[in-house]
Amino acid sequence: MSINKNLITGSTAMLILKLLDGEDMYGYQMIDTLSKRSDDTFSLKAGTLYPLLHDLEEKNMVNSYEKSADNGRLRKYYTITKKGKGMLSEKEDEWKAYVRAINQVLRGGESYAIFC
Amino acid sequence: MQYSAKLNEFIETICEQIRWKKAHNTVSEEIRNHVIDQKNAFMDKGLDEETAMEKAIKEMGDPVLIGTELDRTHRPKMEWNIFLLTGIMIILGFGIRYIASFEPDTPFMLERSLMATLIGIACMIGAYFIDFTFIGRYPKSIFAGLTVLSILSILLSPVIRGKHLYVQFILLAFPTVMAGIIYNMRSKGYLGIILSGVFFIIPVLIGLRIPSMSVVALISLCFLILITMAIIKGWFNVNKFYGMLHVYIPTLAIVITGFIKLMFYSHKRERFLNIINPFKDPLGDGYISARMREMLAATKFMGRGDLGSNPYMIPTINTDYILTYLIHRLGWLSFIVVMGIISFFIIRSFKLCYKQKSILGKLVSMAVLVTFTMEVIFYTITNLGLPIMGSLTLPFISYSGMSTIVNMTLIGIMLSVFKSGDIVKDSLLLPNDE
Numbered sequence: 001m002s003i004n005k006n007l008i009t010g011s012t013a014m015l016i017l018k019l020l021d022g023e024d025m026y027g028y029q030m031i032d033t034l035s036k037r038s039d040d041t042f043s044l045k046a047g048t049l050y051p052l053l054h055d056l057e058e059k060n061m062v063n064s065y066e067k068s069a070d071n072g073r074l075r076k077y078y079t080i081t082k083k084g085k086g087m088l089s090e091k092e093d094e095w096k097a098y099v100r101a102i103n104q105v106l107r108g109g110e111s112y113a114i115f116c
Numbered sequence: 117m118q119y120s121a122k123l124n125e126f127i128e129t130i131c132e133q134i135r136w137k138k139a140h141n142t143v144s145e146e147i148r149n150h151v152i153d154q155k156n157a158f159m160d161k162g163l164d165e166e167t168a169m170e171k172a173i174k175e176m177g178d179p180v181l182i183g184t185e186l187d188r189t190h191r192p193k194m195e196w197n198i199f200l201l202t203g204i205m206i207i208l209g210f211g212i213r214y215i216a217s218f219e220p221d222t223p224f225m226l227e228r229s230l231m232a233t234l235i236g237i238a239c240m241i242g243a244y245f246i247d248f249t250f251i252g253r254y255p256k257s258i259f260a261g262l263t264v265l266s267i268l269s270i271l272l273s274p275v276i277r278g279k280h281l282y283v284q285f286i287l288l289a290f291p292t293v294m295a296g297i298i299y300n301m302r303s304k305g306y307l308g309i310i311l312s313g314v315f316f317i318i319p320v321l322i323g324l325r326i327p328s329m330s331v332v333a334l335i336s337l338c339f340l341i342l343i344t345m346a347i348i349k350g351w352f353n354v355n356k357f358y359g360m361l362h363v364y365i366p367t368l369a370i371v372i373t374g375f376i377k378l379m380f381y382s383h384k385r386e387r388f389l390n391i392i393n394p395f396k397d398p399l400g401d402g403y404i405s406a407r408m409r410e411m412l413a414a415t416k417f418m419g420r421g422d423l424g425s426n427p428y429m430i431p432t433i434n435t436d437y438i439l440t441y442l443i444h445r446l447g448w449l450s451f452i453v454v455m456g457i458i459s460f461f462i463i464r465s466f467k468l469c470y471k472q473k474s475i476l477g478k479l480v481s482m483a484v485l486v487t488f489t490m491e492v493i494f495y496t497i498t499n500l501g502l503p504i505m506g507s508l509t510l511p512f513i514s515y516s517g518m519s520t521i522v523n524m525t526l527i528g529i530m531l532s533v534f535k536s537g538d539i540v541k542d543s544l545l546l547p548n549d550e
Contacts, residue, residue, distance in 0.1 A: 027146065028153035046150050047177025050143075051185030058189050065473065066541075076146050 133183025232517030236524030243528030255296030330505035477537035
């Protein structure tokens with residue numbers, strides 16, 4: 001299944017932060033994990049990921065450090081910061097509100113908001 | 117390998133979009149790693165190497181677009197806050213020294229101050245543009261140069277109040293150079309710690325020759341903080357506890373020896389006690405502390421303190437006791453304002469130091485900042501009535517041309533760290549010695 005692109009890019013930052021909330025990861029690992037966890041719904045392009053990651057780092061949402069992998073290559077790992085965690089929970093709330101609203105509309109507005 | 121030509125071309129196209137050249141290394145390494153990971157994953161699925169590489173590169177997206185996006189993020193950062201605060205401190209210094217110049221025997225020295233500030237600005241801008249990694253690359257040459265400069269100054273500079281006064285301020289640059297020396301001792305083990313210490317003996321000897329115990333104490337404290345930081349970060353690759361012992365046993369030995377000496381030489385002991393308790397000998401050793409305490413005791417929160425007739429009997433107000441004077445002349449509020457601005461500068465810089473990723477960036481910016489902070493602490497303690505040691509300098513506020521130049525250069529170096537510290541990599545600076 002493929003989803004409209006705008007919906008994905010708007011929430012990519014949230015997804016990245018969510019991944020990093022679990023463990024520190026390097027770029028390729030993020031793309032790989034994301035596509036596995038979403039049953040290949042999200043195939044994030046590296047070309048989108050890195051500018052976004054670097055931007056998040058600039059804004060102190062994530063931090064990076066280098067660690068050598070088993071094959072001797074230096075890998076750049078990312079880790080979520082306190083500020084990033086704050087932004088994640090904010091975005092999650094926003095997302096939930098958004099999904100709730102969509103569902104209400106889809107269900108035909110039969111819900112609680114009768115007199116609003 | 118044929119495929120790596122394609123990969124190189126792809127990465128080059130990305131980098132061409134990023135105008136800040138220094139960011140190229142970090143970006144290209146990360147992208148390269150990614151493509152290789154992706155390629156390996158495709159090969160695991162059964163593709164041959166060349167197809168896998170082609171597919172992996174295709175998977176990345178448009179290199180021009182990626183590069184343009186990255187260019188937006190990767191820009192050299194000028195910390196305007198720090199720059200502005202430095203300017204404010206300089207102007208504040210001129211203002212305060214102007215007020216002090218109305219007292220007898222306290223010349224304003226406008227021309228010399230202006231001259232020093234102009235040279236300082238030039239040095240600061242120079243240091244900002246000569247990248248700070250310079251200190252990591254050629255620490256020994258810089259160390260040798262600074263040593264020669266200090267010795268020459270001892271030979272050539274005038275002796276003022278029994279001291280080679282200017283040389284004290286040149287020595288304030290040593291902690292920052294020591295950051296480079298420590299940096300080059302990576303993985304050298306306990307020997308690295310000891311060698312760093314051996315290097316440090318030279319500025320200490322120069323300091324004793326001035327003679328200025330306060331500058332020796334100041335740079336020693338800075339050096340201790342730096343080397344402790346390096347040990348904690350695992351820089352020497354030694355057991356941290358034993359590493360600390362290598363530093364603090366000699367330190368303790370020196371401190372205890374000094375203390376015993378102080379206690380055995382009765383005139384020194386007496387002098388020390390007289391400064392702490394000045395009214396036992398208010399016209400001799402305790403003279404300055406006694407006058408200072410009188411001044412501070414007669415101070416208001418705002419406005420001029422009341423000392424009756426002929427209030428300012430402390431010599432060298434504009435160099436050594438400008439804070440005491442300021443507190444007395446304008447009240448504690450002015451002290452709070454000045455210290456507030458200085459503290460803001462220090463706290464803001466500490467936050468930026470903390471963010472540095474490379475060890476070199478951390479060591480160098482910490483060296484500058486710790487030196488600055490120690491200058492402020494030493495000066496404030498002496499000016500609040502405990503002149504056990506010389507007050508040295510309150511950066512930019514108290515009058516000293518040489519101190520202004522040295523401190524501005526150091527801040528230029530720190531700004532250079534903040535400018536590009538994010539993308540400096542220790543692994544690219546030092547030869548791999550494993």
